[in-house]
Amino acid sequence: MRAELPVGIDGVVIKMNDTAEQATAGFGFRFPHWAIAVKLAAVERQTVLEDVVWEVGRTGVLAPTAILAPVEIDGSTVTRATLHNPADIRRRDLHLGDTVTAYKAGDIIPRVQGAVVQLRPAGALEVPLPEVCPNCGGESTRRRNAGDARKEPRARSRR
Numbered sequence: 001m002r003a004e005l006p007v008g009i010d011g012v013v014i015k016m017n018d019t020a021e022q023a024t025a026g027f028g029f030r031f032p033h034w035a036i037a038v039k040l041a042a043v044e045r046q047t048v049l050e051d052v053v054w055e056v057g058r059t060g061v062l063a064p065t066a067i068l069a070p071v072e073i074d075g076s077t078v079t080r081a082t083l084h085n086p087a088d089i090r091r092r093d094l095h096l097g098d099t100v101t102a103y104k105a106g107d108i109i110p111r112v113q114g115a116v117v118q119l120r121p122a123g124a125l126e127v128p129l130p131e132v133c134p135n136c137g138g139e140s141t142r143r144r145n146a147g148d149a150r151k152e153p154r155a156r157s158r159r
Contacts, residue, residue, distance in 0.1 A: 002040060008075055010107040011039040042103040045078075046116060047071035049098045052083065052127045054134045062130055062140060064089060066100070066112050074104055081110035086129050093117070095124035 002009060016022050016034040025034035051067040064083040071078055081102050083089055092114045094100070099119040105111045130140045 008107065009040070011037060013037050042105070042107065043074040044101050044103045044113065045071045045073050046099050046101055047078075049094060049096060049100045049112070049115070049127075051096065052089070052094075054130045056133060056135045061085075062133070064127070066102075068100070068102060068110075068112075071102060073102060073110065074107060078102060078104075078110045081112050083112055089127050089129075094127050095120060096127060097121045097124045 014036045016025060022032065022034040025032070027033060048069040049066055050069055052064050053067060054062050054064055057063050064086065066081040066083050068079055068081055082105075083094070092112070094112070094115050097120070098115040098117075100115050101113040102110060103113055132138065132140055
């Protein structure tokens with residue numbers, strides 16, 4: 001029924017209508033036990049990963065964006081999706097030309113879930129990681145600080 005509704009939803013609330021049943025179920029500290037919120041699973045679709053473009057974020061981190069074959073997901077056409085960072089790309093074993101599963105995180109942000117490896121075309125190439133900054137052409141470096149949890153490539157300015 002979700003797809004047939006005139007508005008988009010990401011969850012439902014199930015309530016008991018009978019006041020006697022509500023009284024029997026009682027109340028918790030923050031919510032009534034007779035009303036339960038249920039988050040619906042994200043709508044997933046398969047499409048093709050055509051390319052990956054790299055952009056420089058405001059902090060200098062190089063951020064990958066997936067360029068996808070157009071696919072309709074939950075009421076809108078998606079052609080770009082977040083890939084987070086190079087480690088995420090390698091962990092998901094993404095190759096250009098892969099059929100990938102995409103969804104909207106929080107029903108808003110398009111995101112690539114992963115590749116459908118069985119549908120990978122012969123000769124598909126791993127997503128290339130940037131050697132140079134896409135903005136200035138300077139060397140792409142990686143943070144090496146031991147305490148730094150994020151190890152993305154960063155753009156190095158040519159000063």
